Amino acid sequence: MKLDLETRDRLLSIGFPILLLLLWELIVRIGWLDERFFSAPSTVLVALWTMTAKGELLGQLWLLPEAIAKNGWDGAIKILSEGHLWVSLFRIFGGFFLGAIPGIVLGVVMGMNRTVRVALDPVVSAVYVLPKIAILPLVMLIFGIGETSKIVVVGISSFFLVLINTTVGVRDIEPIFFEAAKNYGANRWQTFWHVIIPGALPVIFAGLRLSLGTALIVIIAAEFVAAQYGLGYLIWFSWQTLLTEKMFAGLVVIMILGALFTGGLQFIEHKLMPWQREERPATAEAKSV
């Protein structure tokens, strides 16, 4: 029987990882890999389940209705803030929006205005190369050891990535589109909405994708050293206490998060930029296999 290329690809891309996991399970079971350092996939799965059931990962969700009835929003927040996943997500998205929105605004200004661009470019380039986690201590000096400093660090890292991409995106818009807009009577505001934003959107989104990935890295690192909750803390603490299955469970959750972020952004991109959809069949790729 001959499978068509697409079906074969799909089977291969699902089947091979499963094979790897089975192999891992087997090697641990027969004792070639030390169970204490490399938990078997089945053990990790069980750990994930118990952590969810005990409310470590998502908080004690079953207490939610009661808490909301008693204390409203505050009650709900209190319960969720005991789940490592929610805490990390809050920090990631808090920082992401804190950085991305001003990043887009200033990026458009830098893309359009030569004076601002020339003045800010060296500063931006200098700060950009700095690993953002390196300024966590400085940020903690300013904002203290609470939530704010973690969100600010993520915000700073998002800001520069989005800023640089937006600037490039705006600069790369073909001048003829500005000329067409001008000739057909567009004012500044109309030029912004009808030319600059849609013209730069694909590159802005590339920046958003990068910065969401970086946000994940930065927050995990920050939680390693300066937190009592969050996925980074979970991994770090599990390592220190040699609860390796929980450490792996944390890694799995982060992998799932990363995949969801990428998929979610792709979905939004698809909705927001219908003109970017490729109508052509991907024959080139299929042929090369």
Added chain:
Amino acid sequence: MKDEKLFIFHPSSFIFLVSIMAVKITTTNVSKFFPSRGRVVTAVKNFNLQVQEGEFVCIVGPSGCGKSTFLRILGGLTPVSSGEVQLVPSQSGAPLQSIVFQEYAIFPWKTVTDNVAFGLEMRGVAPKERRAIASDWLKKVGLTKFADCYPHQLSGGMKQRVSIARAFANDPEILLMDEPLGALDAQTRAVLQEELIRLWEASRKTVVYITHSIEESVFLGDRVILMTAHPGTFKSEFAIPFARPRAFELTGTPEFSRLTYAIWKELQGEVKRAMEQQQ
């Protein structure tokens, strides 16, 4: 500020012009200099042009002669370095001029309908009305089926139809066309020339049409103006006597060939000079 000065209209000259004829465009000694690597390059030199209302004027010149720059000056995208440009408005409310650009200057992020309605949208025409106007123009250029498509789904010829429809839908008093069919293959080009002449003969707007094709200029225009090689200036002009409405059969007649040949003989020297300059 310099841009806007182009369109400032002097009442005194208006009375003067109207008293002779309905002159729509007048340029007087228009020159354009560009600074380039420490030198000053002259793109257009002392160019004089008068276009009557409802006239279809083609400007032909060798490549690099500054004919596109001249059109950009008329369209207010580039200020003049010296000289004067007057576009005379005759109705209020309608836009004075719209450009059909050389390359595919329709917005890739807008649907065909939104592209055609762009000028109307910028002028604040209500959504329902501008969609109706756009769909009417799409019908005229045979793109009704593609109304909701994005430009990347269209062929080159279709894209340029959208670009032409965008200009006509905006309903300006003057249409400025910058080699709108220059990037198309010969067959598509012939089809679009016929469509264009049909659209224009129905509306009789004032047109300045830039092209490097002599055949195209003779087929479309009432008058053909030749430009010299760089720096571009007025060389000579030919009146095109063929009756309208014109159809593609015209291009097969001996009169048509004689005229295109006469223009080619006149322009030949400039084209050679332009080629030498580029070496």
